[in-house]
Amino acid sequence: MHILQVCPRVPYPPHDGGAMAMYETARGLAEAGHRVTVLAINTPKHHQPADALAHLGPRVRLVTADVDTRLRPLAALRNLLFSQEPYNVARFISAALADKLVELVAAEPVDVVQFEGTFVAPYRAQLVLALEKLEIVRPLLVLRAHNIEHTIWQMLAVRASNPLKKRYLQSMAHRLARLEGELLPRFDAIAAITEQDATRLRALGCRAPIAFIPASYNLGRLPAAATPPQPRTLFVIGSLNWLPNLEGLAWFLREVWPQAHAELPELALHIAGSHPPADLTSRPPGQDNIFVHGFVASAPAFMQQYELMLVPLLSGGGMRVKVVEGLALGKAVLSTTLGAEGIAARDGENILLRDGAAAWLQALRDYYHGRLPLADLGQAAARTAHAEYDTRQVTQRLLGLYETLLAPPVPQPYPMRLLVLLSRFPHPLDKGDKLRAYYQLRYLAGQGHDICLLALSDEAVGPAALAAVRPLCRGGLHVHHLRRPAQALGLARALATAGRPLQVGYFYSPAAQQLVNGLLVSFRPDHVYCQLIRMAEYLRGYAGPKTLDYMDVFSAGMARRQAAAPAWQRPVLALEAHRLAAYEAAVLSWFDHATIISDQDRQLVQHPRRDQIHVVPNGIALDVFQPQPHAAKCYDLVFCGNMGYHPNVDAACWLAEEILPLVQAQHPQARLLVAGTTPAPRVQALARRPGVAVSGWLPDIRQAYAEARVFVAPMRVGTGLQNKLLEALAMQLPCVTTPLANNALGGTPGQHLLVAEGAPALAAAIGQLLADEAAAAELARRGRTFVRATYDWATTTAQLEHLFEQPAPRLP
Numbered sequence: 001m002h003i004l005q006v007c008p009r010v011p012y013p014p015h016d017g018g019a020m021a022m023y024e025t026a027r028g029l030a031e032a033g034h035r036v037t038v039l040a041i042n043t044p045k046h047h048q049p050a051d052a053l054a055h056l057g058p059r060v061r062l063v064t065a066d067v068d069t070r071l072r073p074l075a076a077l078r079n080l081l082f083s084q085e086p087y088n089v090a091r092f093i094s095a096a097l098a099d100k101l102v103e104l105v106a107a108e109p110v111d112v113v114q115f116e117g118t119f120v121a122p123y124r125a126q127l128v129l130a131l132e133k134l135e136i137v138r139p140l141l142v143l144r145a146h147n148i149e150h151t152i153w154q155m156l157a158v159r160a161s162n163p164l165k166k167r168y169l170q171s172m173a174h175r176l177a178r179l180e181g182e183l184l185p186r187f188d189a190i191a192a193i194t195e196q197d198a199t200r201l202r203a204l205g206c207r208a209p210i211a212f213i214p215a216s217y218n219l220g221r222l223p224a225a226a227t228p229p230q231p232r233t234l235f236v237i238g239s240l241n242w243l244p245n246l247e248g249l250a251w252f253l254r255e256v257w258p259q260a261h262a263e264l265p266e267l268a269l270h271i272a273g274s275h276p277p278a279d280l281t282s283r284p285p286g287q288d289n290i291f292v293h294g295f296v297a298s299a300p301a302f303m304q305q306y307e308l309m310l311v312p313l314l315s316g317g318g319m320r321v322k323v324v325e326g327l328a329l330g331k332a333v334l335s336t337t338l339g340a341e342g343i344a345a346r347d348g349e350n351i352l353l354r355d356g357a358a359a360w361l362q363a364l365r366d367y368y369h370g371r372l373p374l375a376d377l378g379q380a381a382a383r384t385a386h387a388e389y390d391t392r393q394v395t396q397r398l399l400g401l402y403e404t405l406l407a408p409p410v411p412q413p414y415p416m417r418l419l420v421l422l423s424r425f426p427h428p429l430d431k432g433d434k435l436r437a438y439y440q441l442r443y444l445a446g447q448g449h450d451i452c453l454l455a456l457s458d459e460a461v462g463p464a465a466l467a468a469v470r471p472l473c474r475g476g477l478h479v480h481h482l483r484r485p486a487q488a489l490g491l492a493r494a495l496a497t498a499g500r501p502l503q504v505g506y507f508y509s510p511a512a513q514q515l516v517n518g519l520l521v522s523f524r525p526d527h528v529y530c531q532l533i534r535m536a537e538y539l540r541g542y543a544g545p546k547t548l549d550y551m552d553v554f555s556a557g558m559a560r561r562q563a564a565a566p567a568w569q570r571p572v573l574a575l576e577a578h579r580l581a582a583y584e585a586a587v588l589s590w591f592d593h594a595t596i597i598s599d600q601d602r603q604l605v606q607h608p609r610r611d612q613i614h615v616v617p618n619g620i621a622l623d624v625f626q627p628q629p630h631a632a633k634c635y636d637l638v639f640c641g642n643m644g645y646h647p648n649v650d651a652a653c654w655l656a657e658e659i660l661p662l663v664q665a666q667h668p669q670a671r672l673l674v675a676g677t678t679p680a681p682r683v684q685a686l687a688r689r690p691g692v693a694v695s696g697w698l699p700d701i702r703q704a705y706a707e708a709r710v711f712v713a714p715m716r717v718g719t720g721l722q723n724k725l726l727e728a729l730a731m732q733l734p735c736v737t738t739p740l741a742n743n744a745l746g747g748t749p750g751q752h753l754l755v756a757e758g759a760p761a762l763a764a765a766i767g768q769l770l771a772d773e774a775a776a777a778e779l780a781r782r783g784r785t786f787v788r789a790t791y792d793w794a795t796t797t798a799q800l801e802h803l804f805e806q807p808a809p810r811l812p
Contacts, residue, residue: 001111001402003029004104004139007040008092008119010048010064015274015299016239017321018146019046021193021215022116025144028216028395030059037061037104041097041120043069063104065097080168086175088149092119102130110139112402114191117146118176121183140405143187146215146319148200150176151748155315156243158750180204189405191398193319194342195599195615199746203790211401212599212615214342215321216394217328219386225304232368233268233306237299238322240273240280244315248339252312253290255357256364261288264368270306272296300329307374308332308367312360313339327351328385330378334363337739344388344603344611350380355739355757387608415448416804417475419525421516421535422455423507425479427465430677430697431642432723433551436597436618437531438469443797445472452523454515456507456535458482475523480512499586501579502572503554507534520544527804533580536587547593547803550613553604555580560717561646581606588613593803598744616800619793620726624702627732627784631706635673635693636770637663638708638733640701640724643694644678647717654759655714656686662763664691667770675704705731710769710776714762715741726791729753729783734776736765752786753779 011022026036038053042064053062069091079087101123105113115121124141131138153173160166184190185206191213192198198210236252238245249271260267271280272293280292296302299322303309309326311333319342326333327343327350334352335345347353352372354363366372426437445451452475461479470477487506494505516538520528528546530539533554539546555577562573585607588594595616596602602613639655641648652674663670670691674683677697687694698704705711711728715738722741729735735753737745742755749755754765769776 001399002035002037002109003402004037004039004101004110004113005116006101006113006120006123007038007116009043009046010040010052010062011038012048012052015295017215017319018117020217020321020325021144021146024216024218024391025114025116025395025398026053026060027056027218028391029398030056031392032395032399033059034399035059035061037063037110039063039065039097039101039104041065041067041069041092041094043067045069063100065094065100067092067094067097080171084175084178086172086179088172089119089122089176089179093122098123098126098130101127102134105131105139106134106136111406112140112142114142114144115187116144118149118180118184121180121187124183124186140402141188142402142405143184143190145184145190145192145197145201147193148180148197148204150174150180151200151751152244152315154748154751156247159247159314189401191401195602196341196743196746198615199617199790200748202795203746203752203786205789207795209401209405211397213397213401214389214394215319215324216391217321217324217385217389219328219390222328223298223300223304227305229305229307230268231307232264232266233270234308234310234364235270235272235303235306236310236312237272237296237302238320239275240271240277240294241275244313245273246277248312248314248336251314251357252310252360256312256360257288257290259361260364264364265289267364267368269310270302272299272302299325303329303331308334311335311339319343324385324389327381328389330382332372332374332377333381334360334367337743344384346603350377350384352377356761358758388611414805415450416526417450417523418444418452418804419475419519419523419528420451420453421528421530421538422453423532423534425455425457425461425465425469426453427468431645432618433532435723436549436551439619439621439793440797440800441469441472443794444801445474447801449801450475452476452478452519452525454478454480454512454519456480456482456509456512458484458487476519478515478519480509480515482507482509482512486511499579499582501534501554501583502576503534503580504537504583508537513538529800529804530591533584533587536590540590545804546591547595547800548587548591549616549800550584550594550596550601550605552597553584553601555584555606556601556604557647557717564650564717595800595803598746600743614799614803617791617796618723618726619796620723620730620787620791621793622730622788625705625727625730628702628706629732633707633709634671635708636667636670637672637710637712637766638704638728639672639674639712639714640704640727641676641722642678643674643676643683643696644680647715648676649680649683650717651714652683652686654716655712656689656692658759659712659714659763659766660689660691662759663766663770666767670770673704673708675701701727702731705733708733710766711735712762712766713737713741725753726787729780729787732780732784734769734780735783736762736769738762746790747783747786751779752783 007022011019014020014023026038029036053060076087150173153169157166157169157173160169181204189209190201191211193215195212198212201210268289270291274295276294309331311323313336323343336355337353345351352363354360422437424434426434429435451473453473457479486509490505490508491502494500494502531549532551558577558580562570565573584605588607594613596613599615602610639652660672672692675695675698679694679696686692705728711733713722713725725745738757739755747753756762756765
């Protein structure tokens with residue numbers, strides 16, 4: 001193939017994350033045997049000679065156009081006053097580069113033009129227009145989305161304290177959002193650098209194929225450490241003229257370091273990065289044990305001198321390539337959750353994830369006093385980098401995207417005969433797995449597929465539920481009732497069987513196995529779809545095409561539950577968490593395909609090939625969950641869900657017992673509704689607290705949303721995408737949640753919902769919405785727009801349908 005790579009700068013030398021990502025793309029494609037023409041803006045800041053990439057060999061050619069991208073105050077002011085275009089993109093637009101782009105595509109065959117990010121995305125329209133005039137068939141036009149730029153500016157604006165700066169940041173965010181919303185959906189395909197960015201792109205209206213392809217790293221160029229790192233040393237490295245880096249570093253120096261330095265006097269902080277601002281360079285060396293190195297010629301050599309890498313990022317999107325570099329070097333890394341976005345990060349296993357000054361300070365105390373397993377973290381980090389981010393592997397994923405798009409379409413047999421196995425009957429829609437199954441069945445049936453459903457049930461299935469599901473199952477509807485004695489026997493067998501989780505034993509029935517075996521013979525399915533690992537045992541010996549929907553990672557939820565459980569429960573929960581983790585990894589090899597609800601959950605599966613699990617998020621029935629602006633508001637806050645489910649019980653109790661009193665200190669009349677089926681005794685007891693109502697099951701959960709002013713989902717444990725958040729957002733209710741829940745949702749904090757951690761911060765966010773109805777209404781409007789664009793059931797289930805139509809080798 002011949003790939004034309006359009007870059008906003010010459011990607012050499014690869015010192016910063018953006019240059020490294022573009023450079024490794026060119027190098028990887030060339031080493032894989034393909035021709036690469038790099039067309040780059042040659043900026044004054046990063047100006048390079050014409051032979052800058054000659055060392056990559058004859059397959060790589062560099063073509064440049066000189067463009068003056070320097071910031072000019074008068075030009076910026078003129079842009080602000082008389083233009084609607086974002087100035088930071090306008091600086092990169094040049095007729096000279098546009099002419100060279102058209103010239104290169106017209107001169108010789110090009111298979112793919114890859115545009116490296118938003119700053120060069122406007123050139124796509126100019127190329128298409130010129131090729132139409134020349135009557136030249138245009139090549140495949142792909143966007144490599146390094147960041148979703150407007151989200152960075154939105155996050156910066158939320159935290160800006162200076163009113164003028166805040167106004168300017170909001171203006172730039174608005175302009176960038178409009179530009180990205182107009183340009184990015186027009187590409188033939190998008191290679192997103194993180195799953196979170198893929199979600200943001202869908203929210204922008206991008207319907208073209210969006211593939212998650214992370215940034216890569218040249219693991220072959222890692223130098224060996226000359227000497228052991230200096231003890232009790234921290235380091236930060238990154239471009240120091242990038243606003244998110246400056247914001248995060250300023251926060252750390254202001255909110256964390258003074259107390260850390262006072263308590264831990266031998267702790268030293270080393271800061272490296274190009275273009276450090278004057279407030280850093282003017283510091284006397286060693287003042288408060290802070291050492292500013294500025295630009296360093298070798299980032300790996302700098303990193304290897306010190307022990308703990310810090311990533312105090314508060315804003316931004318995309319993926320931090322420097323974090324990958326740190327992982328590859330075997331460094332222990334302390335990061336915010338946002339700083340590790342897009343990284344295969346597992347807290348406590350290959351990285352430390354902490355949010356908030358108090359949590360960071362405690363992590364530094366643990367490090368200083370030798371309570372952190374640095375060696376184990378570093379070894380796991382290096383294994384992760386080698387398994388996930390080697391340039392050769394990532395290049396193959398990029399080439400796979402190209403080849404799929406360039407290949408002629410292959411007609412598929414249609415409709416299919418689908419056998420679906422569920423652990424619960426998918427109606428009424430009072431639990432997350434039932435809701436997911438029902439809407440997937442509805443879509444697949446609507447596409448003309450013949451569905452045969454086998455659902456287990458440990459309770460009676462009423463006529464209304466049967467009537468709701470039967471029309472979707474032209475191939476047959478079968479319900480197998482689980483009896484208590486058989487379930488007890490299954491639990492006993494699981495307990496006695498090494499490696500079998502208890503819940504797998506609970507849902508396994510020899511009689512149900514005979515029914516499954518009979519349907520496999522009589523129905524002769526083209527594909528079998530199995531929801532949840534608890535049903536995987538029924539297909540262990542079946543060799544036909546089959547897909548497993550993990551939905552959530554049960555082991556992670558069980559481990560979090562164990563940490564908060566009474567002492568007498570912990571041994572059983574620990575055993576179950578251990579068995580679930582091993583079983584989740586084992587069953588992956590039994591299936592042709594596997595799906596999961598979010599990338600956050602995917603990274604928790606303890607299997608080296610977990611990235612081959614496809615993320616298929618939940619959807620929302622927008623025709624059902626609609627705004628009800630005229631409903632009477634009886635409550636200020638509402639939290640909904642299955643109130644017998646431990647993560648929801650924990651969240652409801654935390655909300656009523658700790659968060660609500662803080663809200664009531666500012667809003668004394670504030671009232672909370674806790675709504676949802678089967679409330680546990682702890683939840684029922686909340687009704688005795690001032691201002692708290694517990695409804696239990698409601699025939700129409702929309703009533704609970706409609707009667708409240710703010711929806712709160714203070715999730716501290718659990719995994720997966722919270723359907724309750726989707727429902728609240730769809731009903732245009734302003735929402736407040738925690739990073740744990742939003743990481744799966746992929747909403748932009750401050751734009752689609754408010755995200756906070758800790759009772760005081762959550763109470764402050766709730767109070768902000770209660771005090772400003774106009775701001776709350778605007779947040780709610782943007783939230784509904786987000787879920788409408790991102791979480792439509794037809795869009796998400798179409799991804800599942802595509803897997804059924806595309807047989808793949810069994811995962812190893």
